[in-house]
Amino acid sequence: MLVHSRTGKWAAWAVFFVLFVPLFAVPLLVILAASFTTNWSGAFPSGPTTEHYAAATGGDSLQALTTSLITAVSASLLALTVGSWAALAATSLRRRGRRFLDALFMLPVAVPSVVVGLAVLVAFSKPPMLLNGTRWIVILAHTILVTAFAYSSVSAAIVRLDPMYEQAAASLGARPSYVLWRIKLPLLLPALTAAAGLCFALSMGELSATMMLYPPDWTPLPVQIFAATDRGSLFTGAAVAVVLMGTTLLVLLGVARIRTRASYR
Amino acid sequence: MTGGATGGIRFDQVSVAYGGNTVLDRLDLTVEPGEVMALLGPSGSGKTTALRAVAGFVQPASGRVYLGDRDVTGLPPHKRGIGMVVQQYALFPHMRVHDNVAFGLKARKAAKAEIPERVAEALELVGMAAYAERYPRELSGGQQQRVAIARALAIRPGVLLLDEPLSALDARLRSGMLAELARLHRELPDVSILYVTHDQVEALTLADRIAVMDKARLQDCGTPQELYRRPRTEFTASFVGNANLLPVTVADGADTVDFAGRALDVPTGEAAGGATATLCVRPHLVGLGDGPNALSGTIAEVQWRGSTHRLYVDVDGHRVKADLRELRETPALGDTVTLHFAAEDAVLLPAGTAPGTGGGAHA
Numbered sequence A: 001m002l003v004h005s006r007t008g009k010w011a012a013w014a015v016f017f018v019l020f021v022p023l024f025a026v027p028l029l030v031i032l033a034a035s036f037t038t039n040w041s042g043a044f045p046s047g048p049t050t051e052h053y054a055a056a057t058g059g060d061s062l063q064a065l066t067t068s069l070i071t072a073v074s075a076s077l078l079a080l081t082v083g084s085w086a087a088l089a090a091t092s093l094r095r096r097g098r099r100f101l102d103a104l105f106m107l108p109v110a111v112p113s114v115v116v117g118l119a120v121l122v123a124f125s126k127p128p129m130l131l132n133g134t135r136w137i138v139i140l141a142h143t144i145l146v147t148a149f150a151y152s153s154v155s156a157a158i159v160r161l162d163p164m165y166e167q168a169a170a171s172l173g174a175r176p177s178y179v180l181w182r183i184k185l186p187l188l189l190p191a192l193t194a195a196a197g198l199c200f201a202l203s204m205g206e207l208s209a210t211m212m213l214y215p216p217d218w219t220p221l222p223v224q225i226f227a228a229t230d231r232g233s234l235f236t237g238a239a240v241a242v243v244l245m246g247t248t249l250l251v252l253l254g255v256a257r258i259r260t261r262a263s264y265r
Numbered sequence B: 001m002t003g004g005a006t007g008g009i010r011f012d013q014v015s016v017a018y019g020g021n022t023v024l025d026r027l028d029l030t031v032e033p034g035e036v037m038a039l040l041g042p043s044g045s046g047k048t049t050a051l052r053a054v055a056g057f058v059q060p061a062s063g064r065v066y067l068g069d070r071d072v073t074g075l076p077p078h079k080r081g082i083g084m085v086v087q088q089y090a091l092f093p094h095m096r097v098h099d100n101v102a103f104g105l106k107a108r109k110a111a112k113a114e115i116p117e118r119v120a121e122a123l124e125l126v127g128m129a130a131y132a133e134r135y136p137r138e139l140s141g142g143q144q145q146r147v148a149i150a151r152a153l154a155i156r157p158g159v160l161l162l163d164e165p166l167s168a169l170d171a172r173l174r175s176g177m178l179a180e181l182a183r184l185h186r187e188l189p190d191v192s193i194l195y196v197t198h199d200q201v202e203a204l205t206l207a208d209r210i211a212v213m214d215k216a217r218l219q220d221c222g223t224p225q226e227l228y229r230r231p232r233t234e235f236t237a238s239f240v241g242n243a244n245l246l247p248v249t250v251a252d253g254a255d256t257v258d259f260a261g262r263a264l265d266v267p268t269g270e271a272a273g274g275a276t277a278t279l280c281v282r283p284h285l286v287g288l289g290d291g292p293n294a295l296s297g298t299i300a301e302v303q304w305r306g307s308t309h310r311l312y313v314d315v316d317g318h319r320v321k322a323d324l325r326e327l328r329e330t331p332a333l334g335d336t337v338t339l340h341f342a343a344e345d346a347v348l349l350p351a352g353t354a355p356g357t358g359g360g361a362h363a
Ligand SMILES: Nc1ncnc2c1ncn2[C@@H]1O[C@H](COP(=O)(O)OP(=O)(O)OP(=O)(O)O)[C@@H](O)[C@H]1O
Pocket: B018, B023, B041, B042, B043, B044, B045, B046, B047, B048, B049, B050, B198
């Protein structure tokens, strides 16, 4: 932790708890508590129940969970492919071109996601590109939103990748494509999995653009949570939110396992 | 041989520039098939650049590079068929030792059945067969070094490029590896080796010929004996063997020069009387006490180096180095001593035969 004296260590922990507990832990704990509650009118919840989970893991909510998972997995795989490809291609560009590409991929992050949603809606509502009303428009919007993160984390890793590996491989007679598959991508694997996890988590939680685009048969979980709380079913919403958190965390843990296996130093 | 390249490297007027800054200036050099050529020079003299031009990682601004009789100047690196080992080894961290060694064979689509045998053979050659299953991070520096060499040799290249392969090793390991490289070359007599180093001991030990580089230029090229005993330039004399360089004037009489008012007997060869020249004497050929070509001066510094003493003596404002067998009684600073050297141990160089004489810093 870079703090060596004893009192310094204690102080660091104290600051950590003062900041972390109210900012991060308490809200999440409240959600968790709410999801097991039938009534929360006083300071503490009352009437413990698991009924909300029955709702949150069946019927519409289960459907929504699958929808979210499919959307997030497809969007992050697409984003990872496009983002890494662009990041790899950027290395062979001159500085000006690289800057342009950086700016291009940063655009969806700089623009509010509502605007991205609206833009996608307007752009794909007319033939020949009629995606409105299908699941594809949701996946597309998510892909656009998360590609920036894939691009920037992969290109940061490419910059750190020592060119000597690539050169050693080339001097041993490996074609550029062989170098890419056997050397560069494996060495970038930790960054790729980190990017995949990030994209997945972002897509799982995306609401604002999704709200503008989702067709009735493709309702992701965040929309479901929003709808539940909007109806006034706060505790059901909380249970669905816990399912969303749990699933996302589970997938991220899985990705992290691949990552530790893929890091060599 | 699947390496494709037959032995031998030829630089034909090769120049390399980075953004208008010439770092390799019209290099002309031929490495014969089966020859070990050391590229020796101070840091920044363009050695690595010359090597990279052979490997194909830098494109010459002008000139051609030949491997054997094939012009490879425009060829991408993976089509050149060379073996290369760099200072940091660059073993692929995500592959086990045997996969590292097999990499070149697989990349060149060697027959599948042949690969394990050739990997084993290459690892055997460098004595690393027992480590085939390890990852590079599980090896010591010297072991990584051997694997890097095995990987380069597995493709049976006609040309092996080594860029300061021993610089990451400690002194003991370095001399061991040096002997091993020499053995390796005896076992692979057809491979041409271009060996970049700034260490003159490595160059003298290993090389059939040494090319001395300074300031982007080839300064001198010859066998170690030639360069050591009969250097042609001041730069070579000071960089290879760290010679004493004394400014002298050639006297009119036969085989005599004038050094700060003293007459010294040295072979003057063709040098005309009255010409200025540089007298070159190796420190270990300078003796203490009276004798022929005596030079007296005051002790400026004494260094004990175990088996030898290095004396720095000021002779009329010129610093003369002498390496002497360990002295019983060390002279004190400021003592007046007399040094001498035999006429046949001195070489007379035309004055100003190198742009810089700064190599003396490598004591
Ligand atoms: N990619 C590059 N861009 C610009 N200048 C470079 C580049 N690579 C090398 N140089 C310059 O070229 C000159 C020669 O470099 P080179 O690496 O060939 O030296 P060297 O003789 O191998 O030195 P060393 O013994 O330190 O490795 C140096 O002045 C260096 O600064």
